[in-house]
Amino acid sequence: MKRRIFPTIISYTLLIIFCVVFVAPILIVLYNSFKSRFYISDAPFELPDADTFVGLENYFEGIDKIGFFSAFGWSLFITVLSVGAIVIFTSMTAWYITRHKSRFTSALYYAFVFSMIVPFQMVMFTLTKTANMLSLDNPLGLVFIYLGFGSGLSIFMFSGFIKSIPSEIEEAAMIDGCSPLQTFFRVVFPVLKPTSITVAILNAMWIWNDYLLPYLLIGSEYKTIPIAVQYLKGGYGSIDMGAMMAMLVLAIIPIILFYLFSQKYIIKGVVAGAVKG
Amino acid sequence: MSLKKYFPIFVLPTLAAFLIAFVIPFLLGVFLSFTEFTTILDAQWTGISNYIKAFSNDDFLNALWFTVKFTVVSVISINIIAFALANLLTKGLKGTNIFRTIFFMPNLIGGIVLGYIWQLIINGVLKFFGVTITYDPAYGFWGLVILLNWQLIGYMMVIYIAGLQNIPSDLQEAAKVDGANRWQTLKNVTLPLVMPSVTICTFLTLTNSFKLFDQNLALTAGAPSQQTAMLALDIYNTFYSKVGWEGVGQAKAVIFFLIVAVISFTQLILTRKREVEH
Known part of the structure; x- marks a missing residue:
């Protein structure tokens, strides 16, 4: 017995130490958000006391300064529409190019796969200019850009799954008089559900947190949450640390809530995405 | 097969977005790396001088x-x-x-x-x-x-x-x-x-x-x-x-x-x- 208990204690000790390291930074930001901004940089590890506690003042100031709720709204709008568009359109495209084999469709497939390895900086400048010229520098235009830029990984994942399912059912549906569209949405799309969830999660994580593309494209008029947080830093002036702490907390809360409710899917999706990507 | 005439519905939306968000900017990016420009439209061919400048930066x-x-x-x-x-x-x-x-x-x-x-x-x-x-x-x-x-x-x-x-x-x-x-x-x-x-x-x-x-x-x-x-x-x-x-x-x-x-x-x-x- 003794030999079994001892390693267990060591394991737990190690795990608990790591837990503290993982949670502490968030807790420190949390309690600093209730301190007066003059006491944050000077003594970030001290808990708020009677002198330094300012209640929700930092929150009101931060929300007002960066327009937090409007940023939250735009982040949500852009993420939901982009993820929806990506799941629907790329699954359709993946099905078509997997089932309708021709030189053109396989060239297309390789172009999509190729785009996965290209870093954003490669197209940063030219994409911004192209989007400006085509008047895509607005939230809906951004959704369209995300569909194009996110299509590589999504098509790769959908195609991989579609290749593994037999086409007999689809053929039977077509013989019974279903049009390709009906076949896709009634027969194929429901079968793709696990992959759709994975694709949705991977893209949502990326788009919700993306800073550079929305900043370059729509940042001067519309702020998403990452743009709003970065905006607090401003030009050369000093940062209002109080507002910064409060906004960091507000930026993290929705993510943690979403994570706790859909943890199972997120971890599964991330593992599936990693194994295939 | 009958699938072919459905190309515009199944592929075109993704393809259009892909062309605008990736293919065109990518090709343009490769081309522009050999030129001098400020707005894309005023590009002047300069060969590999940008690469030389990059590596001596x-x-x-x-x-x-x-x-x-x-x-x-x-x-x-x-x-x-x-x-x-x-x-x-x-x-x-x-x-x-x-x-x-x-x-x-x-x-x-x-x-x-x-x-x-x-x-x-x-x-x-x-x-x-x-x-x-x-x-x-x-x-x-x-x-x-x-x-x-x-x-x-x-x-x-x-x-x-x-x-x-x-x-x-x-x-x-x-x-x-x-x-x-x-x-x-x-x-x-x-x-x-x-x-x-x-x-x-x-x-x-x-x-x-x-x-x-x-x-x-x-x-x-x-x-x-x-x-x-x-x-x-x-x-x-x-x-x-x-x-x-x-x-x-x-x-x-x-x-x-x-x-x-x-x-x-x-x-x-x-x-x-x-x-x-x-």
């Missing part, structure tokens, strides 16, 4: 070296710690799920927010020595390493856990019966069987470290004097804070892309080779 060479060092250190530390945690969490201890949930969480927080969280913590610690993170490039370097470890350990751990759970437990038991100690079991049984996970995690940490931007911008923004700017940030600065350097910026971006492509292909070849062996 101190900021770029410094960023390249900084990025390589950062990537090597991060890949090693993240994978070792993630693998160790995954090992602890596949022993059937109670509370495994709670630990997994906590370790994975930082991965969901965006780079900008992460950068400012760690700026507070690191500056708080450095305060005891009377300095800030922008005082010495070494502080920024290790700050970024700690930040990325914090962000990616949980992610890699989850992949390692999946890999470890796929190992049939009778293999490890057989090793025990044969008298292998823990270290021998780990080295000769467990590790060879999780090699696919090791390849995936190495590749993911490699590309994530190499392409890092948001965290870099928020934590140090390159300070002091661009010495902690990584490649992605240096390319951004070349485009947007140096007038007349757009062509050089694009040449740097092409070089950056080629390095990432080489890393990706190496990974692909390694994975293929291993699949054949099995």
Whole structure:
């Protein structure tokens, strides 16, 4: 017995130490958000006391300064529409190019796969200019850009799954008089559900947190949450640390809530995405 | 087949977005790296002079070296710690799920927010020595390493856990019966069987470290004097804070892309080779 208990204690000790390291930074930001901004940089590890506690003042100031709720709204709008568009359109495209084999469709497939390895900086400048010229520098235009830029990984994942399912059912549906569209949405799309969830999660994580593309494209008029947080830093002036702490907390809360409710899917999706990507 | 006339519905929306968001900017980017321009339309062919300028630019060479060092250190530390945690969490201890949930969480927080969280913590610690993170490039370097470890350990751990759970437990038991100690079991049984996970995690940490931007911008923004700017940030600065350097910026971006492509292909070849062996 003794030999079994001892390693267990060591394991737990190690795990608990790591837990503290993982949670502490968030807790420190949390309690600093209730301190007066003059006491944050000077003594970030001290808990708020009677002198330094300012209640929700930092929150009101931060929300007002960066327009937090409007940023939250735009982040949500852009993420939901982009993820929806990506799941629907790329699954359709993946099905078509997997089932309708021709030189053109396989060239297309390789172009999509190729785009996965290209870093954003490669197209940063030219994409911004192209989007400006085509008047895509607005939230809906951004959704369209995300569909194009996110299509590589999504098509790769959908195609991989579609290749593994037999086409007999689809053929039977077509013989019974279903049009390709009906076949896709009634027969194929429901079968793709696990992959759709994975694709949705991977893209949502990326788009919700993306800073550079929305900043370059729509940042001067519309702020998403990452743009709003970065905006607090401003030009050369000093940062209002109080507002910064409060906004960091507000930026993290929705993510943690979403994570706790859909943890199972997120971890599964991330593992599936990693194994295939 | 009748599918063909449905091409406009099934493929066209994605294809149009793909052309505008990727194909055209990519080809234009390759072309512009050989020209001098400020607005794309005024491009003048200049051959490889942008590439020569890029490679004789101190900021770029410094960023390249900084990025390589950062990537090597991060890949090693993240994978070792993630693998160790995954090992602890596949022993059937109670509370495994709670630990997994906590370790994975930082991965969901965006780079900008992460950068400012760690700026507070690191500056708080450095305060005891009377300095800030922008005082010495070494502080920024290790700050970024700690930040990325914090962000990616949980992610890699989850992949390692999946890999470890796929190992049939009778293999490890057989090793025990044969008298292998823990270290021998780990080295000769467990590790060879999780090699696919090791390849995936190495590749993911490699590309994530190499392409890092948001965290870099928020934590140090390159300070002091661009010495902690990584490649992605240096390319951004070349485009947007140096007038007349757009062509050089694009040449740097092409070089950056080629390095990432080489890393990706190496990974692909390694994975293929291993699949054949099995």
